[in-house]
Amino acid sequence: MPSTVSASAIEALPMPIWPAEIYPLEPVQGWFQRAAKRNYALSADAFVDSLGLSGRDWDYDEMLKVVHQLPIDGLDALEASTPKRCDNIYEICGHKLSLRFITKSSRRVCPMCLDERRYVRTWFDVVPVASCPHHDVALIDGLPSDPLDWRHPEIGWTKSGTKIGAEHAKMQIASELDHYIVRSFIADDVGLPDHLKDLSLNTVLTASVCVGKLFRGDEKHTPTHENVRSLCQIGFDSLVGGGDTITDFLSGAAWLQRDSDKGRYKVRCNDVPNMLQAIEDDGLRSLITDAFARARVRNGLATPSGRLSKYDGEDDRRNLKSAARSLDVTSHTLGVLIRKLGIDSYRCQYTRAFRLSREQIHLVQNYINNSLCPDDVSRLLGCTTYDVHSLVKRRLLNMDFQMRGVFRYNQSDINHFSTLLLSYDADRCVNGSQPLREFLMSRGVPLAEACSRILRDKSLLVVEHDPLLPLFAGLKVAEAEVVA
Numbered sequence: 001m002p003s004t005v006s007a008s009a010i011e012a013l014p015m016p017i018w019p020a021e022i023y024p025l026e027p028v029q030g031w032f033q034r035a036a037k038r039n040y041a042l043s044a045d046a047f048v049d050s051l052g053l054s055g056r057d058w059d060y061d062e063m064l065k066v067v068h069q070l071p072i073d074g075l076d077a078l079e080a081s082t083p084k085r086c087d088n089i090y091e092i093c094g095h096k097l098s099l100r101f102i103t104k105s106s107r108r109v110c111p112m113c114l115d116e117r118r119y120v121r122t123w124f125d126v127v128p129v130a131s132c133p134h135h136d137v138a139l140i141d142g143l144p145s146d147p148l149d150w151r152h153p154e155i156g157w158t159k160s161g162t163k164i165g166a167e168h169a170k171m172q173i174a175s176e177l178d179h180y181i182v183r184s185f186i187a188d189d190v191g192l193p194d195h196l197k198d199l200s201l202n203t204v205l206t207a208s209v210c211v212g213k214l215f216r217g218d219e220k221h222t223p224t225h226e227n228v229r230s231l232c233q234i235g236f237d238s239l240v241g242g243g244d245t246i247t248d249f250l251s252g253a254a255w256l257q258r259d260s261d262k263g264r265y266k267v268r269c270n271d272v273p274n275m276l277q278a279i280e281d282d283g284l285r286s287l288i289t290d291a292f293a294r295a296r297v298r299n300g301l302a303t304p305s306g307r308l309s310k311y312d313g314e315d316d317r318r319n320l321k322s323a324a325r326s327l328d329v330t331s332h333t334l335g336v337l338i339r340k341l342g343i344d345s346y347r348c349q350y351t352r353a354f355r356l357s358r359e360q361i362h363l364v365q366n367y368i369n370n371s372l373c374p375d376d377v378s379r380l381l382g383c384t385t386y387d388v389h390s391l392v393k394r395r396l397l398n399m400d401f402q403m404r405g406v407f408r409y410n411q412s413d414i415n416h417f418s419t420l421l422l423s424y425d426a427d428r429c430v431n432g433s434q435p436l437r438e439f440l441m442s443r444g445v446p447l448a449e450a451c452s453r454i455l456r457d458k459s460l461l462v463v464e465h466d467p468l469l470p471l472f473a474g475l476k477v478a479e480a481e482v483v484a
């Protein structure tokens, strides 16, 4: 007992004997329990009652008021370690935590910690903590069918009268989350990566719960302590990893598989933005939103259109539009080519949008590479590109598709055209034949018109051709005799 307190002052103090020492991370409720024992109280509740407080409620703020009347060193530390209620949060060790992360009702202990020194550590009551990070031992709320008796004047006794100690420890490796929470009660820098560095403990815990919920996909989460704890533990590791890790993690969620039951899929997805509103930090919220979207795109459950278009390709498929862009053709042309090649493209189950695989895009690319431009065709046929264009306009020659406003041709159409033009009767004897070029010059007839006369009204006949020359350069023609 400190010597500075006079005898009369002591009589005015609320309790005759008190623990003068405050232990590390000890909250006021734990200190009161030790005080109950020091004062030989029958129960902790009765002791609290005897001080004019409610032994039923254990109002920590009221308890702090009592302690403040005692001459104890280290009261600041005790106050800091005590969860102080303030509107809808608890303030504890300089952190503001929402009510669901602190429990007053389902309290637990680490048997090993108690074995070392019998007192309450404030993080015993932090809901998301699963294991003691000092001992890698599970926090327990008692023994099987024998819960802890918190009315007992000493901490760690069960209702049936067993004193919890090292022999009751159940090994359970502490998670990164357990270490993080306890560390954040002691140190300022807990070594989180940049995307979480400046965020509050509450935000990180809330975001962990959200990632856990996204993974589970069950939209009806009863906020029991066990649920909050397991969601938080599930989500934390990938949250620390960042966007890519969260995406990988969520891609593996059972409800986000292509072949999983989609009964509540839409309802769950619609619920997500609302659920994520709980995360106060915009940056972190959109990191998780994006990871969820990417995971769905990757698993083929969402078409990467609009806001999601930046994830096109995540599932090794591309939208028509972005595939067209990569091929340097319009979506319309790509549609034409897909039909031409008989590509059976995948259509998104939900949006019905075309989705092209890498191989299919490659197939189209090859087709484009092998197509002929007007210069190629003019060289092959031995005419000008203007002539080629005129042949297409007269529908004598097929063009294949358009690219950047220019017609492209395929070899088989050119072959077909040549074959038709050369299917003349070689034995037919016709007088007055001349090379096609000469004929065109002398009559002032355009090439396309001459071809039309050969192919359509047969008033011009091909009588000879030189296979070593380009088609039109090696042709000889004669005018058909008009039958009287």
Ligand SMILES: [Zn+2]
Residues within 6 Å of the ligand: 110, 111, 112, 113, 114, 132, 133, 134, 135, 136, 137
């Ligand atoms: Zn421990």
